[in-house]
Amino acid sequence: MKSAQIVDPTEPSADTVTPDALRSIEERVLWLSTAIIHHANRVRPNPSGLKVGGHQASCASITSIMTALWFEQLTDADRVSVKPHASPVLHAINYLLGDLDERYLTTLREFGGLQSYPSRTKDPDPADYSTGSVGIGATAPIWGAIARRYVDAKIGPAGKGRQYSLVGDAELDEGAVWEAILDPSVRDLGEIVWIVDLNRQSLDRVVPNIAAGRLASMFEAAGWQVITVKFGHLLETLFTRPGGDALRERILSMPNAEYQRLLRCTAQELRARMPGDGERAPEIATLVAELDDATLTAAIRNLGGHDLDALRQAFADIDDTRPTVIIAYTIKGHALPTEGHPQNHSSLLTVEQFDELATTMGMDPGHPWARFDPETDAGRMCVETARRLTRAPIQTHTPPTVPDDLGRTPGGTSTTQAALGRALLALTRDAPEAAQRIVTVSPDVSSTTNLAGWLNKVEIWSPAERRNWFDDDAETIMHWREKPTGQHMELGIAETNLVGLMGELGATWSRWGQPLFPIGVMYDPFVERALEPWSYGIYAGGQSILVGTPSGVTLAAEGGAHQSITTPSIGLEQPGCVSWEPAFVVDTEWTLLAAMRLLGRPDGSSAYLRLSTRPVDQTLAAVPTDPAARERRRRQVIAGAYPLRRVADPVVTLVGMGALMTETLAAAERLAAQDIAADVVCVTSPGLLFEALQARRGLAEAPTWILDQAFPADRATPMVTVLDGHPHTLAFLAGIRGVTGAALGVSRFGQVGSLDDVYRHHGIDTDSIVRAALDLLG
Numbered sequence: 001m002k003s004a005q006i007v008d009p010t011e012p013s014a015d016t017v018t019p020d021a022l023r024s025i026e027e028r029v030l031w032l033s034t035a036i037i038h039h040a041n042r043v044r045p046n047p048s049g050l051k052v053g054g055h056q057a058s059c060a061s062i063t064s065i066m067t068a069l070w071f072e073q074l075t076d077a078d079r080v081s082v083k084p085h086a087s088p089v090l091h092a093i094n095y096l097l098g099d100l101d102e103r104y105l106t107t108l109r110e111f112g113g114l115q116s117y118p119s120r121t122k123d124p125d126p127a128d129y130s131t132g133s134v135g136i137g138a139t140a141p142i143w144g145a146i147a148r149r150y151v152d153a154k155i156g157p158a159g160k161g162r163q164y165s166l167v168g169d170a171e172l173d174e175g176a177v178w179e180a181i182l183d184p185s186v187r188d189l190g191e192i193v194w195i196v197d198l199n200r201q202s203l204d205r206v207v208p209n210i211a212a213g214r215l216a217s218m219f220e221a222a223g224w225q226v227i228t229v230k231f232g233h234l235l236e237t238l239f240t241r242p243g244g245d246a247l248r249e250r251i252l253s254m255p256n257a258e259y260q261r262l263l264r265c266t267a268q269e270l271r272a273r274m275p276g277d278g279e280r281a282p283e284i285a286t287l288v289a290e291l292d293d294a295t296l297t298a299a300i301r302n303l304g305g306h307d308l309d310a311l312r313q314a315f316a317d318i319d320d321t322r323p324t325v326i327i328a329y330t331i332k333g334h335a336l337p338t339e340g341h342p343q344n345h346s347s348l349l350t351v352e353q354f355d356e357l358a359t360t361m362g363m364d365p366g367h368p369w370a371r372f373d374p375e376t377d378a379g380r381m382c383v384e385t386a387r388r389l390t391r392a393p394i395q396t397h398t399p400p401t402v403p404d405d406l407g408r409t410p411g412g413t414s415t416t417q418a419a420l421g422r423a424l425l426a427l428t429r430d431a432p433e434a435a436q437r438i439v440t441v442s443p444d445v446s447s448t449t450n451l452a453g454w455l456n457k458v459e460i461w462s463p464a465e466r467r468n469w470f471d472d473d474a475e476t477i478m479h480w481r482e483k484p485t486g487q488h489m490e491l492g493i494a495e496t497n498l499v500g501l502m503g504e505l506g507a508t509w510s511r512w513g514q515p516l517f518p519i520g521v522m523y524d525p526f527v528e529r530a531l532e533p534w535s536y537g538i539y540a541g542g543q544s545i546l547v548g549t550p551s552g553v554t555l556a557a558e559g560g561a562h563q564s565i566t567t568p569s570i571g572l573e574q575p576g577c578v579s580w581e582p583a584f585v586v587d588t589e590w591t592l593l594a595a596m597r598l599l600g601r602p603d604g605s606s607a608y609l610r611l612s613t614r615p616v617d618q619t620l621a622a623v624p625t626d627p628a629a630r631e632r633r634r635r636q637v638i639a640g641a642y643p644l645r646r647v648a649d650p651v652v653t654l655v656g657m658g659a660l661m662t663e664t665l666a667a668a669e670r671l672a673a674q675d676i677a678a679d680v681v682c683v684t685s686p687g688l689l690f691e692a693l694q695a696r697r698g699l700a701e702a703p704t705w706i707l708d709q710a711f712p713a714d715r716a717t718p719m720v721t722v723l724d725g726h727p728h729t730l731a732f733l734a735g736i737r738g739v740t741g742a743a744l745g746v747s748r749f750g751q752v753g754s755l756d757d758v759y760r761h762h763g764i765d766t767d768s769i770v771r772a773a774l775d776l777l778g
Contacts, residue, residue, distance in 0.1 A: 018377050019308070020377065021376075021377035021378040021380075021381045022067065022068070022071060022072070022308055022381065023308065024372070024376075024377075024378040025067055025071055025096065025372075025378050025381060025382070026063060026064055026067040026068075026308065027335075027361055028092075028096065028372070028378070029063050029066070029067050029089060029092045029093060029096070030059070030060055030063045030334075030335060030336075031357070031358075031361050031363055031368070032088075032091075032092035032095060032096075032105070032368070032369070033056070033059040033060075033063065033086075033088035033089045033091070033092045034056050034059065034060070034088075034336065034349065034354070034357065035105070035354075035363075035368035035369070036054075036088040036091060036092065036105055036108050036114070037054030037055070037056050037059070037088055037108060037348065038056075038348070038349060038354050038368075039105070039106050039108070039368070040052045040054060040106075040107075040108040040109055040110070041053070041054060041348050042348070042351055042354070043106075044106060044110070052108075052109050053109065053116075053346060054088065054108060054109070054346075054348070055085035055086075055088075055345065055346060056333070056336060056338065056347070056348060056349060057332045057333035057336065057338050057339075057341075057344040057345060057347065058083070058085035058086060058168065058199075058332065058345065059085065059086050059088050059089045060331075060332070060333050060334045060335060060336050060339070061197055061199040061305070061330040061331060061332045061333065061334055062083065062086045062089060062166060062197045062305075062330065063089055063334070064305060064306040064307070064308060064311065064330075064334070065166065065195055065197065065305055065311060065328055065330070066082070066086065066089050066090070066093060066166065067093075067308070068308050068311040068312060068315070069164065069166075069195070069315075070093050070097075070385060070389075071381060071382075071385050072312065072315075073315050074164075074388075074389060075161060075388065075389070076161075076388065076389050076390060076391045076392075077159045077160050077161025077162075078161040078162045078163070078164065079128040079129070079141060079144060079161065079162075079163050079164070080128050080129070080141075080164040080165075080166065081118075081128065081129035081131055081137050081138065081140050081141050081163075081164065081165045081166065082118050082127070082129075082131060082137075082166050083131065083137070083138075083166045083167055083168045083171065083197065084116075084117040084118070084131045084132045084133075084134070084137060084168075085117075085168065086166065087114070087115065087116065087117050087118045088108065088114075090118055090125075090127065091104070091105070091108075091114055091123075091125060094125040094126060095125075095369075095371070096371060096372070096382050097382060097385060097386040097389065098382075098386055099125050099126055099386075100124065100125035101124070102369050104124050104125070105369050116132065117130070117131055117132030117137075118130060118131050118132070118137075119132075119539075119540075120507075120510075120540050120541050121539070121540065121541050129141065129144070129540065130536070130539060130540035130541075132536075133532065133533070133536045134170075134171050134173075134174050135171055135174030135175075135176045135177045136176065136500065136532075136533050136536050136537075137165075138165045138167045138171050138174075138177055138194070139165070139176060139177060139180040139497075139500055140165075140500060140503070140504060140540075141163035141164065141165050141192060142163070142165075142180050142186055142189065142192055142500075143180075143497075143500045143501040143503065143504035143505075144163055144504045144507075144511070145163045145189045145191050145192055146185065146189070146489070146501060146504070146505075147501070147504040147505045147507070147508050147511075147516075148163075148508075148511075148512070149189075149463060149484075150439060150461060150489075150505065150508075150516075151508050151512055151514045151516070153461075153484040153485060154436075154439075154461075154484075154485060154487070155436075155437075155514045155516075156514060158508075158511075158512040158514065159512065160191070161191065162191045162192075162193050162320075163189075163191050163192050163193070164193050164194075164195065165192075165193070165194045165195070166195050166197065167194055167195065167196050167197065168196075168197050168199075169196055169197060169198045169199060169200065169215075172196070172215065176494075176496040176497075176500075176533065178218070179492075179494040179496055179497050180494075180496075180497055180500065181218075181219065181222050181224070182222050182492075183491055183492050183494065183497055184492070185489075185491065186222070186223075186323060187222065187223035187224075187322060187323065188322075188463050188464075189322075189323055189463075190319070190320040190321045190322050190323065191320065192323035192324070193318060193323070193324045193325075193326070194323070194324070194325040194326070195325075195326045195328060196215070196325060196326065196327045196328060197305065197328060197330050198212060198305070198327055198328060198329050198330060199305075199330045199331060199332040200256040200259075200260070200332075212228055212230075212327050212329070215327060216228060216325075216327060219325045222323075223322060223323070224322060224323045224324060224325050225318070225319045225322055225323070225324040225325070226324075226325055226327065227314045227317055227318070227324065227325070227326045227327070228304075228326075228327045228329075229304030229305060229307075229310050229311060229314045229326060229327065229328045229329065230252075230303065230304050230329045231248075231302065231303060231304050231307075231310070231329070232302035232303060232304055232306060232307030232309075232310055233302070233307055233309055233310065234295075234298060234299050234302040235248075235251075235299055235302045235303075238287065238291075238299055241287060241290075242283070242286070242287065243280075243283035243284055243286055243287035244287065246280035246283040246284050246287075247274075247283075247284050247287055247288075249280070250274070250275075250276055250278065250280070250284055254276070257342070260340045260342060261273075261340075262274065262300050262340075263300065263301065263331060263339055263340025264339075264340050264341065266297075267293035267294075267296050267297050270288065270296055270297065270300060271285070271288050271289065271296070274288050274300075275288070301331060301334070301339075303328075303329040303330055303331060304328055304329050305328030305329050305330035305331075306330060306331065306334055311328065314326050314328070332344055332345070336349065336353075336357065337349060337353045337356070337357070394510075394511075394512065394513040395513045396509070396513040397509075397513055397514055397515060398515075398601075399434075399437065399509070399515040399517075399597075399599065399600040399601060400431075400433040400434045400436070400437060401431070401433070401434065402431060402434045402517075402593055402596045402597045403430060403431050403434075403593060404590075404593060404634065405589075405590065405593070405630075405631075405634055406423065406426050406427075406430055406589050406593070408426075408586070408589070409586065409623050409625075410584075410585040410586060410618045411618050411619060412617075412618060413615045413616065413617055413618065414585050414615065414616065414618055415450075415585075415611075415612060415613050415614060415615055415616065416549075416582050416583070416584070416585065416587075416588045416611040416612050416616075416658075417449060417450050417549040417550060417611045417612060417613050418450045418585075419582075419585040419588035419589060419611075420449075420450060420451075420521070420547060420549070420588060420592065420609075420611060421449075421450040421451050421452070421453050421454050422453075422585075423588065423589045423592050423593075424438065424440070424451075424454045424519075425453050425454055425457060426589075428457055428458070434517070434596065436487075437515060437516050437517045437600070438458075438487060438516075438517045438519060438596075439461070439487050439488070439489065439505055439516055439517070439518050439519070440454065440487065440488045440489070440518075440519045440520070440521065441488070441489045441490070441491065441498055441501055441502055441505070441518065441519070441520040441521070442488075442490055442491075442498070442520065442521045442522065443490070443491055443492065443493050443494060443495055443497070443498045443522055444490060444491075444492060444493050446488070446490060446521070449521045449522075449523075449547075449549055451488070451521060454488070455479070455480075455488050456479050458486060458487035458488060459479075459481040459482070459483050459485070459486035459487070459488070460480055460481060460482040460483070460486040460488050460489070460490065461482070461483070461484065461485075461486035461487060461488060461489050462482035462483060462484065462486065463484060464484065465482065465483045465484065466482040468480050468481050468482070489501065495522055495526050495527075495529045495530035496529070496530060496533050498520050498522060498530065499520060499530040499533050499534035499537060499544075499546065500533055500537065501518075501520075502518045502520040502534065502537065502542065502544040502546065503533075503534065503536070503537020503538070503540060503542030503544065504537075504542060505518035505542075505544065506518045506537065506541075506542035506543040506544035506599065506600075506606070507537075507540065507541050507542040507543075508600075509543070509599075509600040509601065509604075510541055510602075515599065515600025515601070516599070516600065517545070517596050517599050517600065518543075518544040518545065518599075519544070519545045519547060520544060520545070520546050520547065521547045521549065522546075522547070522548060523548070523549070523550065523562065524548030524549055524550060524551035524552070524564040524567055524610060524611075525551075525555075525561070525562050525563060525564040527546065527548040527564065527567050527570070527608075528564075528566065528567065530546075531570070531574075534546060534606075535574060535575075538574070538575070538576040538577060538606050539575075539576070542606070543598065543599045543600060543601075543604045543605060543606050544599070544606050545592075545595045545596070545599070545606065545607045545608075545609065546606070546607070546608045546609070547608075547609045547611060548564070548567055548608065548609070548610050548611065549609075549610070549611035549612065549613070550611070550612055550613035551564050551567065551581075551610045551611060551612055551658070551659075551724065551725075552564055552565075552610075552612065552658070552659060552724030552725055552746070553565075553724055553746050553750045553751075553758050553759070553762060553764075554612050554613070554614045554659045554724050554755065554758075555613065556750075556752065556753055556754060556755045556757070556758040557752060557753075557754075558752070559750060559751070559752035560749040560750035560751060560752070562750075563746075563749075563750030564725070565725055565726055565746050565747070565749075565750070566725065566726050567610060567725060568581060568610060568657070568658075568686065568723055568724075568725035568726065568729040569686070569725070569726060569728065569729045570608050570687075571608060571685060571686060571687030571688075572686055572687045572690055572729065574608070576605055576606055577605065577606045577607060577608055577687075578595065578598065578605055578606075578607045578608075578685065578687060578688065579607065579608040579609070579610065579685060579686075579687050580594075580595070580607070580608075580609050580610070580684050580685045581609070581610040581611075581657050581658040581683075581684060581685070581723075582609070582611070582637070582658070582684055583616070583621070583656070583657065583658050583659070583661040583682050583684070584616065584618055584620070584621035584661075585618055585621075586618075586621055586623055587621070587637050587682075587684055588609070588611065590634050590637045590638060591607075591609060591637065591638065591684060591685075592609065594607075594638045595607035595609065610658065612658055612659040612724075614659045614662075614755075616659070616661070616662055617662070620661065620662065620665055621644075622644065622645075636706065636709060636710065637684050638684075639685075639688060639692075639703070639705070639706035640683065640684055640685035640686070640687075640688035640689040640692065640706050640710070641655075641681055641682065641683045641684060641685070641689055641706060641710035641711075642681070642682055642684070642709075642710060643679065643680070643681055643682075643709070643710060644661070644665070644680045644681060644682045645665065645668055645678075645679060645680035646679055646715075647672075647677040647678065647679060648677065649677055650677045650678060650679040650715055650717050651676060651677055651678070651717055651718075651777060652671070652676065652677075652678045652679075652717050652718050652719070652720065652773045652776060652777060653678065653679045653680075653681060653711075653715070653716075653717050653718070653719045653720070653739075654667055654668055654678050654679070654680050654681070654719075654720050654722070654769060654773065655680075655681045655682075655683055655719060655720065655721040655722070655730060655733055656680070656681075656682060656683070656721075656722050656723065657682070657683040657684070657686070657722075657723040657724075657729075657730065658723060658724055659724050660722050660723055660724050660764060661682055663722065663759065663764065663765060663766045663769060664680055664682075664722060664769060665680060666766045667720075667766050667769035667770045667773065668680050670766065670770050671770060671773055676773070676774075676777070678773065679715060679717070681710055681711065683721075683723075683730060683733075686729050686730055686732075688702075688706070689706065689707070689710075689733065689736075690732060692704045692706055692707050693707065693732065693735070693736055707736055711733070711736045711737060713737060716737035716738075716739050717739060718739050718740045718741065718742075718773075718776040718777065719733060719734045719739050719740070719741040719742075719776075720741070720742045720744065720769055720772045720773050720776065721733055721734070721741065721742070721743050721744065721745075722744040722745065722764055722768075722769055722772075723744075723745050723764075724745075724746060724764065725745055725746055726745050726746060726747055727743035727744055727745030727746075727747060728743065728745075729745065730743060730745070731743040740776055741776070742772040742773075742775065742776055744763055744764050744768060744769065744772055745762075745764060746762045746764065748762065750762075
């Protein structure tokens with residue numbers, strides 16, 4: 001969509017434009033999208049010889065749909081997610097509307113140019129949603145609709161408008177798509193409209209068993225309105241002639257591959273193949289014999305997804321009280337020489353084919369970027385569409401202030417998981433403006449992740465208020481009060497949905513200028529299941545906090561299936577994300593507040609907190625009582641590590657993280673009993689420490705002071721690192737000062753058992769730490 005600009009109010013209205021103008025624009029969009037890909041592969045120098053790629057056939061199948069949508073249907077309040085392989089179509093439309101400079105048309109898949117797939121953050125022209133990872137872009141508008149409704153009800157006006165998803169039929173193979181469609185929260189979202197580009201081809205073949213009827217029944221079962229656009233005006237007219245009903249039955253019953261083969265036939269071959277060998281073949285043969293060659297070859301291509309009148313009627317039939325899916329029959333490669341070829345997915349027109357297409361369309365292959373003359377009907381329609389889609393500038397709001405410290409020094413025994421819920425409740429008292437921006441999300445694990453108190457306080461978000469039938473039940477501890485003003489959202493057990501919603505909640509600062517603090521909580525073993533869509537949400541500009549809890553083999557009694565091993569290294573490897581694994585309650589509060597301060601701003605970041613259900617003696621944290629010393633500790637916690645125990649003349653350094661700090665400190669005591677002096681360092685963020693080390697070597701930009709405070713050169717000794725996760729996460733720390741090291745951790749699937757047995761099995765118990773230190777010292 002266009003950003004605000006000055007337009008001439010004297011320009012003619014689109015009402016004066018003829019239907020031929022829309023067909024001219026449709027053809028020009030097809031030409032431009034084809035030319036963008038052609039230039040990237042056939043014209044632009046390619047010294048490396050590496051494939052550039054692009055998807056001319058995939059663009060051609062959806063050109064009619066996108067033309068009809070943009071130039072007749074969209075308003076400035078609507079948002080559209082474009083299927084990944086149709087990005088050149090989006091660029092072509094933006095170019096015709098004046099949203100893309102001509103110089104970018106030659107830069108598809110070039111450094112600094114047009115991205116391979118639509119990108120909100122990297123493309124030079126507008127894209128409402130980033131797409132590219134199959135299924136994720138398709139479902140994003142669902143979560144965008146919920147995010148908009150939440151902002152509208154809780155914070156302030158966020159506009160209206162439909163949320164469109166343009167989906168390739170092969171994307172419906174992705175399970176995450178159906179997880180989203182089937183979620184109970186979706187059936188009330190009447191602004192959701194999906195358009196399925198049903199071209200019945202995938203990467204390698206014509207898919208034999210794609211059945212629109214089956215897809216329709218699946219959407220209907222989820223409460224969606226289904227509109228099927230099968231045939232265009234020409235075919236519908238033929239169906240009214242004698243033998244027409246037989247022709248219709250023949251087309252509907254033939255296998256996908258057979259139909260695709262007909263697209264490659266001459267008129268003479270069509271007359272022989274079309275009737276088939278059924279009982280009514282003679283009727284069909286008589287009908288097609290009456291048609292001239294041009295009509296016959298046009299009829300076989302006259303599917304509803306390429307008929308602008310049929311598409312217009314489909315849009316008019318949308319019921320805005322529930323989600324809608326329009327299943328539009330299309331042809332892959334429509335109107336291109338590669339039309340209907342079973343391997344046309346990534347195929348490119350030859351130079352000769354491109355020149356022939358230019359001749360057919362009256363274009364100049366040497367200068368393919370012509371816009372319409374503004375005095376023509378098509379030119380006026382482009383101007384009017386640009387005016388209609390112009391959006392008012394977004395008024396951005398600065399996120400409310402989040403405190404650095406809640407001022408508490410917890411005692412007794414507690415867990416970092418419990419600390420999360422308590423910190424959220426504390427914010428409602430100590431920082432109510434910040435707390436108002438918090439929205440928590442979980443996949444049916446709120447009670448088991450200690451969020452019950454928070455839920456009782458802020459209530460559950462729902463588009464409409466619903467009665468809580470257990471309000472008068474004295475034995476019900478967690479109250480499920482659903483209101484539009486609630487601050488917790490709970491989806492079904494589908495982590496992909498959860499992080500998709502988090503990504504859109506975390507993008508409201510850039511969509512509507514209203515920042516939120518989304519916090520998603522899930523069992524840490526399932527973080528990896530959600531990591532790819534969460535990562536894609538970060539790529540698209542969503543900023544959120546993902547909390548994995550409980551974590552590690554410390555969840556001993558649950559066995560290997562519920563014990564996470566590789567999650568601690570996420571912070572080392574995930575762009576746009578800072579990770580922390582706090583050991584104590586106060587560390588949890590400090591890192592949570594730091595993570596919140598990163599959200600809702602152009603230079604912001606997402607965060608991942610890995611928490612534990614292990615009860616830990618909080619006095620082990622030894623939080624300084626002096627205010628300046630406490631602040632120094634807080635800054636160290638946020639930066640990635642802090643010295644927890646300093647001794648005179650250390651000969652070994654023990655470095656622990658998270659739940660393993662208890663064993664690390666116990667090992668130091670055991671070594672001291674043998675007159676072996678051991679420093680103890682508590683790591684809170686391996687990722688931040690790695691960035692600091694890279695920066696010290698000139699390979700990154702990050703503050704480096706934490707290395708000198710946590711690992712000073714004058715205290716460099718052999719190092720044992722230990723964590724409840726894969727040992728490589730902390731193995732690099734020995735390289736800070738070039739000392740010898742031993743890395744302890746978990747590198748095998750977990751086992752069920754007691755905590756002592758499981759720790760001993762993986763070699764992360766106190767005995768193992770002591771042995772590793774003694775081995776290093778010889």
